[in-house]
Amino acid sequence: MKRYSAFAIAREGLRYHKGWERAWGSPEPKKRYDAIIVGAGGHGLATAFYLGKNFGITNVAVLEKGWLGGGNTGRNTTIIRSNYLQDPSAAIYEKSRSLYETMSQDVNMNVMFSPRGVIMLAQTHHEVRGYQRTAHANALQGVETTFIGPQKVKELVPIINLEGPRYPVLGGLWQARGGTARHDAVAWGYARACSDMGMDIIQNCAVTGIETEGGAVKAVNTSKGRIETGKLALVVAGHSSDLAEMAGFRLPIESVALQALVSEPIKPCMDVVVMANTVHGYLSQSDKGEMVIGGGTDHYNNYTQRGSFHHIEETVRALVETFPMMSRLKMLRQWGGIVDMTGDRSPLISKTPVGGIFVNCGWGTGGFKAIPGSGWAMAELVAKGEPGPLAADFGIERFREGRFIDESVAAGVAH
Amino acid sequence: MLILECPYCGIHADETELENGGEAHLTRATVGASDEEFESYLFARANPKGVHFERWRHAYGCGKWFLAARDTVTLEVFATYCAQTSEPPAEVLKAIRAKHPDWEGSA
Ligand SMILES: Cc1cc2nc3c(=O)[nH]c(=O)nc-3n(C[C@H](O)[C@H](O)[C@H](O)COP(=O)(O)OP(=O)(O)OC[C@H]3O[C@@H](n4cnc5c(N)ncnc54)[C@H](O)[C@@H]3O)c2cc1C
Ligand SMILES: [Zn+2]
Numbered sequence: 308m309k310r311y312s313a314f315a316i317a318r319e320g321l322r323y324h325k326g327w328e329r330a331w332g333s334p335e336p337k338k339r340y341d342a343i344i345v346g347a348g349g350h351g352l353a354t355a356f357y358l359g360k361n362f363g364i365t366n367v368a369v370l371e372k373g374w375l376g377g378g379n380t381g382r383n384t385t386i387i388r389s390n391y392l393q394d395p396s397a398a399i400y401e402k403s404r405s406l407y408e409t410m411s412q413d414v415n416m417n418v419m420f421s422p423r424g425v426i427m428l429a430q431t432h433h434e435v436r437g438y439q440r441t442a443h444a445n446a447l448q449g450v451e452t453t454f455i456g457p458q459k460v461k462e463l464v465p466i467i468n469l470e471g472p473r474y475p476v477l478g479g480l481w482q483a484r485g486g487t488a489r490h491d492a493v494a495w496g497y498a499r500a501c502s503d504m505g506m507d508i509i510q511n512c513a514v515t516g517i518e519t520e521g522g523a524v525k526a527v528n529t530s531k532g533r534i535e536t537g538k539l540a541l542v543v544a545g546h547s548s549d550l551a552e553m554a555g556f557r558l559p560i561e562s563v564a565l566q567a568l569v570s571e572p573i574k575p576c577m578d579v580v581v582m583a584n585t586v587h588g589y590l591s592q593s594d595k596g597e598m599v600i601g602g603g604t605d606h607y608n609n610y611t612q613r614g615s616f617h618h619i620e621e622t623v624r625a626l627v628e629t630f631p632m633m634s635r636l637k638m639l640r641q642w643g644g645i646v647d648m649t650g651d652r653s654p655l656i657s658k659t660p661v662g663g664i665f666v667n668c669g670w671g672t673g674g675f676k677a678i679p680g681s682g683w684a685m686a687e688l689v690a691k692g693e694p695g696p697l698a699a700d701f702g703i704e705r706f707r708e709g710r711f712i713d714e715s716v717a718a719g720v721a722h
Numbered sequence: 723m724l725i726l727e728c729p730y731c732g733i734h735a736d737e738t739e740l741e742n743g744g745e746a747h748l749t750r751a752t753v754g755a756s757d758e759e760f761e762s763y764l765f766a767r768a769n770p771k772g773v774h775f776e777r778w779r780h781a782y783g784c785g786k787w788f789l790a791a792r793d794t795v796t797l798e799v800f801a802t803y804c805a806q807t808s809e810p811p812a813e814v815l816k817a818i819r820a821k822h823p824d825w826e827g828s829a
Contacts, residue, residue, distance in 0.1 A: 546771075548767065548768070548769035548770070549770075549771050552768075552770075557762070557766040557767065557768065558766065558767070558769070559761075559765035559766055559767065560767065560769055561744070561767055561769050562769055562794075605737075606741070606742045607724065607737075607742040607776065607792075608769060608774055608776065608794045609794055609797070610771050610794050610795050611794075611795065611796075611797055615723060615724065615737060616723065617723065617737070617738055650764070650765045706761050706764070706765045706766075707757050707758060707760075707761040708757070
């Protein structure tokens with residue numbers, strides 16, 4: 308693989324950009340791999356990357372039914388933060404946030420990580436108390452956050468209206484090291500690095516069945532034929548129940564639609580990320596100038612990648628109240644993704660009832676930020692067959708044992 | 723916008739008037755049930771791609787719980803029916819099979 312660098316751009320500029328090579332291969336599947344990962348979203352690709360990088364396992368295929376990054380990884384509003392309440396969450400999300408800081412170097416692709424700071428607005432007294440509690444918890448966990456008052460919020464976000472009629476801004480939880488990154492580049496960067504390690508990334512290859520023998524995985528059937536493996540990682544977000552059914556077990560997961568939208572591009576007006584959880588609105592400005600807006604989830608099971616319009620209305624109504632200048636903006640595009648919700652709003656990085664099959668799912672509305680940390684932890688689980696310290700608390704058995712990692716109370720919603 | 727007919731008051735209610743209550747026809751785990759049975763009742767879900775039986779409440783209408791058979795891939799509604807039943811009635815299954823002749827039934 309030729310390395311990307313400023314020098315490479317200059318060199319190619321002098322020869323009509325004819326020297327760029329394909330970023331990743333497009334091989335036909337082999338008969339057998341040491342490990343197969345289903346799903347070429349960020350989490351599947353990061354799992355493959357760390358299987359190679361941390362454990363030297365490179366006879367790996369990543370199977371993707373569509374195109375890589377075409378699932379939630381390419382549909383999200385890219386907010387990265389680690390200010391969660393519970394210790395196991397803070398540990399994995401903080402690991403992930405710190406890996407984002409060096410991701411561009413690690414994979415040799417500019418993922419445009421922008422640690423511009425994230426504010427979660429407190430717009431009710433309940434939220435003020437909740438975020439103060441989170442700030443204290445974060446201090447103990449070694450995650451840098453502070454609770455700030457309304458004046459400081461106004462300094463950071465001049466376009467905000469502190470005196471909204473329904474939900475005045477009473478303060479906020481500020482994580483200066485949070486931010487955003489370019490979602491496609493995260494998927495592409497890992498794909499390119501994995502391909503370079505000799506792994507096969509196979510697009511347009513849907514897994515349609517899972518073969519087991521004596522309680523352990525033997526092979527997968529796909530739209531490109533049968534492929535054998537001894538280790539199978541299911542990393543398919545909203546489609547996890549479907550794959551689990553192929554392997555003969557159920558998951559504590561429900562799939563629902565989550566939507567986002569972007570406005571027309573405007574001049575720079577906001578250089579931090581703002582989340583307003585009470586009213587379900589999330590906002591940042593992209594480098595192109597569009598306001599990128601995340602909304603709420605529909606409340607019924609859905610696989611259509613479309614959401615209900617009234618959620619868009621709710622989100623926009625709330626944002627206009629808090630950011631009056633938004634009322635003048637035209638919206639350009641709206642889309643949805645199918646997110647995988649667990650009962651405690653925390654993910655699964657887990658063994659399953661079938662030997663050799665592992666799941667990584669349940670990131671729901673907030674797993675973009677977790678991609679590198681999740682891949683790191685999942686690779687260890689797949690390589691060793693047992694979870695390491697980051698994944699240990701995220702096993703499926705927590706639902707039987709009542710050991711929930713409850714982030715639903717903590718955030719109300721999560722992104 | 724999802725629109726369901728409430729089988730009690732006959733109103734075609736849109737989703738802003740309704741509350742979703744998750745998978746229907748689950749057998750409640752109760753006194754003496756094992757941890758596995760509680761886990762399965764409380765958390766494990768079919769979450770199928772296709773025919774889904776689910777609970778709904780006509781929250782901003784008559785307030786009653788009812789059941790619906792719906793397709794999670796096409797968003798088509800096959801039928802809504804009263805909640806006083808432990809399995810889908812024959813005419814609901816017929817309505818599903820009319821659209822999906824090879825449907826194998828819910829697990
Ligand atoms: C609108 C929206 C906004 C969001 N905003 C944020 C945010 O601001 N911050 C944040 O941290 N998170 C956010 N999220 C959540 C985040 O996008 C997801 O948690 C994350 O991208 C999940 O990554 P993944 O790799 O697990 O899944 P995906 O990227 O969905 O990848 C799964 C892949 O599996 C493939 N697949 C499925 N079935 C099969 C099969 N049978 N065979 C082969 N392949 C299959 C799919 O095609 C897909 O490409 C948002 C999500 C949405 C939808
Ligand atoms: Zn009614």
